[in-house]
Each structure stands twice: as structure tokens, then as C-alpha cells.
Amino acid sequence: MKKEKIIIIGAGLGGLSTGIYAQMNGFETVLYEKNPVPGGLAACWKRKDYLIDGGIHFLTGHKPGLSLYNVFKEVGVHKAEYVDIDTYARYIDERSGITIDISADLDKFQADLLLLFPDDQRIIKRFIKSTRGITKSDISEFGFKEPMELMRTRDWIKEFWQNRKVLKYFLGKSMKPVRDYVKKIKNPILKDLFLYMFLPSVPVAFLWMVLGLVAQNQMGLLAKGSIDFARKMEERYLELGGKIEYKSKITDILVEEDTVVGITLEDGTTQKSDFVIAAIDGKTVIYKMLDGKYTNDKINKIYSEWKTVDSFVSVSLGVDMEFKDEVWMTFIKSTDSVTVAEEEEENILIRFFNYSPHFAPKGKTVIQVDFETEWEYWFVLRDDKKEYNRVKKELSDNTIEWLEKRYPGIKDKVEVIDVATPYTYWRYTVNEKGSYMGFLPTADAFTSSVEKRLPGLSNFYMAGQWSMSMGGVQPVIYSGKHVIQLLCHDEGKEFHTESD
Template sequence: MQDKSILIIGAGFAGLAAGIYAQMNGYRSQIYEMHTLPGGLCTAWKRKGYTIDGCIHWLVGSSPQSASNRIWREVGVAQGREFVNADEYMRYEGADGRTVIFYSNIDRLEQHLIALSPKDEAVIREFTRAVRLGIALDQQPTDQDAPLVKLGKAIRLGWTFLTCRKDLMRWMNTSTDQFVERIQDPLLREAFKSTWPSNFSMIFMAFTFSYLSDQNAGYPIGGSLPMSQALEQRYLGLGGQIHYSQRVEKILVEHDRAVGIRLADGSEVRAGRVISAADGHATIFDMLDGRYTDEKVREPYEKWPVFPSLVYVGLGVNRTFADEPKTVSGISFPLRQPQEIGGEQVERIDAHIFNQDPTLAPPGKTALTVMLTADYAYWKELGRDPAAYTEKKDQIARQIVAALEERFPGIGGQIEMVDVATPLTFERYTGNWKGSFEGFMITPENANVILKPMSQRLPGLENFYMCGQWVEPGGGLPTGIMSGRRLLQAVCKEDNQRFISRAD
């Protein structure tokens, strides 16, 4: 009889999801986490009464009418949570005085963009058709639907896939750069390019706006950490165990079978199965010493681009920003003069004002964040000199405050807290390869993983599995949950038992 014990490495969304579904299906699981908190990259931290949210902007599946909302109810995140649907995704302010407003509602967005650049009407309508296609594909049967309604939705969904497959494939195989080349207006071209990574598949931009327009990508009041804690409580409530401040150094293997883990203190723990929801590179090449790889396993780490590392600046401001719009991703504005910030040439600042969430700041005050892409190698070298590293962080804090003063006059005297996190911060707390915040990007070159997911196994190694963003390119919180769910479905199939999921 198969040993029903499972060890899980990592208490991020994927690891907690794997544990939740393991417990639901009668397995005895334990999670070992290097940090002191659940959630992995979905986290937040407090400074001087302010909460700096390190992750969430929107959550796909937030609408109770959405089929994907079920997974959030299964893992305990949706229950009792308030979501806010902002009218705007982002504002992109140009040096020419014009502003591109990426409205969440697709009809309003289409009208605004065409009014802004009539000569780009054809390409704008092409994009908005892709967004509307995504809305149609999101109309899936739900548990709340009556039988005939379910059948009708299933038929319409199947017909949409059948008739629009070529369009989906075209958008899947088009990068952001390829799309923006067709836009004539320079401001609109810049705005689209800044919204999404240059080599990322456009299908994800289109689908993001589909979810926003359908009010199925709301912001959860309270931000990231309460969601991670809800997952933790769901897992513990099902009888699981979490061991914090326990770094896993090695995965124990005997006769090409995973049998347990060795912790940093030298102690060993054994079980029938081992799941890594930790960093993929560390798992494969450090914990397993690169012994169980082939060309297919190595290719992503050798060739695929990863999401960039970040310099993440959190600020606490004695101001409500009531006169600024509530947005999903913030306001992007140009600097009067480009400048070097943290080793990168910066021409504009993206300020994410959390004026939609009063829980992140004391009354009458507001939390604000600025994200800057960063060169991991630059910070890794700088980190060898602690004094230089600290001074660079202090310099960045001063530069960001000065930059914000250009757009929000008087803010310099209202700032009560500044905190700077670097790629080394992300690496220290999550172990993420190159300090990346979301694993592998999906580009036109590897977009086939959407149709044929990466394997959650390694060649030649039994009783070992992986889940999370390193086997689910594109990343994201729903993907993490679905990755853990998909894995336990496979485990149940191996054991010839029916997979069980339930939303309490």
C-alpha cells in the first residue's frame, strides 16, 4: 500500500495549495518553510504603522459568478473577503501633456483610445476584440448554475474555442514588442509597451483586460498577507503541519526514489513522497545536485527569460490622495530629466497609490509603492560590500522621494516612512532564482506550454514532484493554487483514488 505521508518544501501559494488538497484527500502532509510567514512572494511587511504590500494588484477569480472563484473558496481565500474593482488599470502620463487611461471597462477603453489616436483605430479595435474574446471564454459553467444553464454555457464555450482558435493562437504567438510596432501614435505606443514586458505573449495582456472588464480581477482589501494567512489557516484546519524557519538543504534519494529531506541543521525527515514548491533552480540543481535532468528540464533555465528582479520602494504618506484616481497598477509619469537609479537608467516612475485600501495606513494617510526593474548581477556584486549596499538603498530612497515631488508637489514633507527592498531581499526571504518575482515568462517561443503544461516530475526520480511558478510559466497567484491542485489530482490518480475537493 502506498505510504500516504507527504513532505512539502515551501509555504507559498503552491505549497499551501498542495498541502490543502493533500489533506482533503486523506494524505498526511507537513510543510517546511525557510521564512517565518506563509505566502512566499505573496507577502507584506510593516514599517512605522504602514503596511508595504509586496505582491497583490488584482486577483483573477474574485467574482463569485466566476467559475474560477471556486478554487478560492476551496482554499479558504474568498470567504469573507471584500474586493474592490477599480475603474482604471493604469494612467500613463506623457511629456506632451496627454494621458493614456487604461480603463478597466473594455467599451470605455476602446472609446478613449480611439479618441486619443484615431489613426490607430484598426489596431485598437483588433486588441479590444481579443479582450472581448477573453470575456467570452471566461463565461464558464459554475456550481451555482442550473443544469440547463450549465449546458448552454458549455456549448457556447466549446463553439467559441472552435471558431476562434486561430485568433487565440495568433495572440499567443505575438509579443508585446511585435504588437506595439503597429501603433502609430508615439504616446500610445509607449503606453502599451510600458504596460507589459516587451517579449511577453500578448494573450496575457488581452486576458488581463478581459478579467478586469468582467469585474473578475478585483483587489482584495487588506492586501497580500491576509490572503496568505487565510491559506495557512485552511491548511492547519485540515490537520496539516507547518514548520517555519526550516530551510531545506537536500532532498534525500535512495535507489532513485525521494525518501525525505535534510534540513540546514542537519536533521532529516522522511516520508512516502516529497513535493517541492520552492525555487525551481535551487530544487533541481542544489537540493538534488542536478542529477535528475535532461535537455527538456534544463532548457527553461538555460534559454527562457524570467521575470525581472525588482527594486521595490514602499512609502508612507501623510496624505489621502483623494484627488487621484483609484487604479489597479498606478500612475506612470515622466521625469523631467532621466537619471540613474540603482544601476538602471530611469526615465519615468510608476507610482502605485493604495488609496483604495485604508487598512494599509493609519487614518488619513496612504501607503504608496514604486517598482523599478533591476539588474540582479549588479545588486549581487554590490551586496558584497554591506556599507555600499546600505548607502545605495538610502540613495534610492532620496531619489524616489525627489522624483515623486515632481508629480505630487509637497509630498516630500508628507512622507513619514521609506523602505527599500532589492533583488537580494527577494532572494533572502524566498530563495527565488536571480531574485525574480514570478518565474518564467511566457513568450511566443515557449507559448505552447499553455496548451501542454510542463511536467511536474523529474526524469528518473520516483516519488518526487514539483509545483508552483517554476513549472507553471506566467506565474501568478491563481496559477500557484491550480498547480498544487493539479499535482494532487495526479497523485490521487497514481493511488487509484478519486480526487476530492470541497469549499467549506
């Protein structure tokens, strides 16, 4: 019997996951990727002897202890190399001279906060108590076991019952955005610490969840960078018999009588298939490739009203210095700002790739300084290449001068400079506004769903971060599993994994 053929658009983590689960379920698949390597946003690039990582910051599920690990095994990423996190981040308030390490040791973290901010002891104790409470159950698959489209009332009841010990941490005031949660905090430094621990828009429950995973020793970094994670998925996919066509940009999705029948490549050639699954930017697919013909009010509202994660510009430096005592991720409330896209930025994030020898030669370090920025500024600026490059150089020069004040001598030790703007990420992925993590993870997003089928269109599905209500490694990998579960359901086939 001839296998049904699926064309998958995009070899990012969502496309690779889709291909893996499709191969497990007896489909013939071909992945088309416009770039020469897999991974999409999980991207790394070489600059001389330095490896610049513009992708995954941290992840969970990389080791036994959580049910998510089983999914990591299914897609092959348990074979990647990881480094456990014992400190989530360091926060430095230069105005006061206060430094706070967000430690995996919750007792220590609480004691440090109580010593520094005694007037806020009540909210500190509640915050830590909730963080501890959320670790009582394995919630790594909560809301991900099945695609939303297939969840019935009894499935939700079962899901809630299994997670009853921690359910209260995801209800009511727990879903209040951090920016609202901090209004009751008296000390402005503690307020800023909570605000910039992740994103101000996320529910406070998200912070409890992240810190709870750190406390459980279930948060990790990629020792060989994001590309190692992507390569392990690529290996798994090819091992299962899948095929990948790199440097193959798809420009159109072929539709006949409201049924998808294949794709058109940039060179004008066409490829037919039984199904097409798009795992790239959702807006490009729905409103450009498909001309906006297959939407409804819900889809239009999502793409017109939901906000994407803010864009950022990243200045990466290869430095002939070691930074052994620095915490891998450091948030700084600076006393002197850095001009970014004509705006003064005083909230600065530094990543020190000092936890693995794979990013820089011995005795040297990659430092990455990230600034939130406006997408429109860079997108307009890119039309004038000379001015675009001048502004990038000015930003890197200003960043190095800023670092010199904090790490004397670094200015003369910089060997490599790389600046990645929102336009860089857009050019590489075509993601809306150069977003690196899809839709903003708000409280509404946590309780909403994005359907993987389009109304009135047959034999077409969507995967990847734009098919989920929020981005990140875990949702993206599950999107691939979910879309094949959905396809198997629609085709009357039993879904299974190789471990079954």
C-alpha cells in the same frame, strides 16, 4: 490503514495549495517553511503604522461568475477581503501631457483612444473588439482543469470545443509578443501605452484577457494585503488537519536508490516521508539539492534558456497625505529619469494603496514606486553592506525628489521609507534572480509545459510557480491541485475535493 506521509517544502501559495489538496485526498502532510510566516512571495511587512505589500498586485477569481472562483473556495481564499477594480491603470506621458485611464468601460476606453490617436483607429478598434470577444466565454480555467501530464487527445478536443468561441484569440498573430504587435502603431505614445500595460514580452492576447476581466468586473485587489490571502490558505490547510513547521529551512533531499525518502533540515536533523513535494525555487531544488542528477534535455533547456520575469526594486513610502484621486496603479513616462543601478529609468510605476484603510492610518497613504533593474548589480553589491545601504538610501532620496516635483509637499510628509531590492526577494525566497513571478510569460511559455516529476526519480514532485510555464496567483494555486491529481493518478487513487 496508515496514511501516506508527504513532506512539502515551502509554505508559499504553491506549497499551501499542495497541502490543502493533499489533505483532501487522505494524505498526512507537513509543510516546512524557512520563514516565520506563510505566503512566500505573497509577502507583507510592517513599518511603524504602515503595512508594506511586496506581493500580489491584482488577481481574478475572487468572486462568483468565473469557474476559477470554485478553486478559490476550495483553498479558502474566497474569505479574504477584496476591492473590485474599475480602472486597470492610468498611463501618463509627461512629454505630451496626455493622461489615459484604462477603464473597465471599454466603450469609454475606445473613445478616449480614438480621440487622442485618430491615425491608429484601425488597430484601436481591432484591439477593443478582441478584448470584447474574449469575454464571451469563461476562460479562467482554460489549460488548467487537468495537469498537462494527464491530458489525452480527447481531453484537449473537449477543452478546445468548450472554448471554441474564443479560441481564435489565442491562435496565430494573437500570440505575437506585444513588442512586435506595436510595430504597426503610428503614434509613439499609444505604442508605449501598449508596451507597458503589462510586460512587452507577453502575447497581445494576454492584454485582451486582462482587460476583458476588468471589463467583466472580475479583477480585484486585496483589501488587507497579500498576507491576508496567504493566511486564509493557511487557515484552510490547518482546518483540514495539516501541520506547518515555520523557521525550518530544508537543506537537502534524501535519496536512496533513486527514490526520495525524506529531507534534511538546516540543524542536521532528518525527517522521513513517503513522498516529498518541493514548492520552492526550481533551480535550487534540481541542481543544488538533487545535484542535477535527475534532468533531461527539456528540463536543462528550460533552466538554461527560458528567461525569468525581470527583477525590480521597490521604494515604499509611508506618507502623511491622502491621494484619493489617484488611480491605484499608474504608469508614467517621465520627462526626468531616476538613476537606478547606474541606469537612467524613465518608465516608472507607482502603486497608491488608497483603496483600503488597512495599509495606513487615517489620512495617510502607502505609495510604492517600482523600477525594473538588473539582478546582477544588486547581488554583487550586497557583498559590501555599507555600499549596498548607501545605494538604497540614494535611490530612496532620488525617488522622493522625483515625487516632490509631481506632488509638492510630499518630501516633508514622508514618515516611513522601505527599499526592497531583487536581493531582498532572493534572500526571502531564494527565487532565481529574485524573480517575483517565475518564468517570463512569452508565447512559447503559453504553449509549453513544465513537468512536475523528474526523470529517474521516484516519490518526488514539484509544485509552485517553477512547476508551471508562467507564474502568478492562478497558475501557482493550480500547481498544487495538479500535483496532487498527478500523485493520486500514480498511486491509483481517485482524486477529489471536499466539494465533491
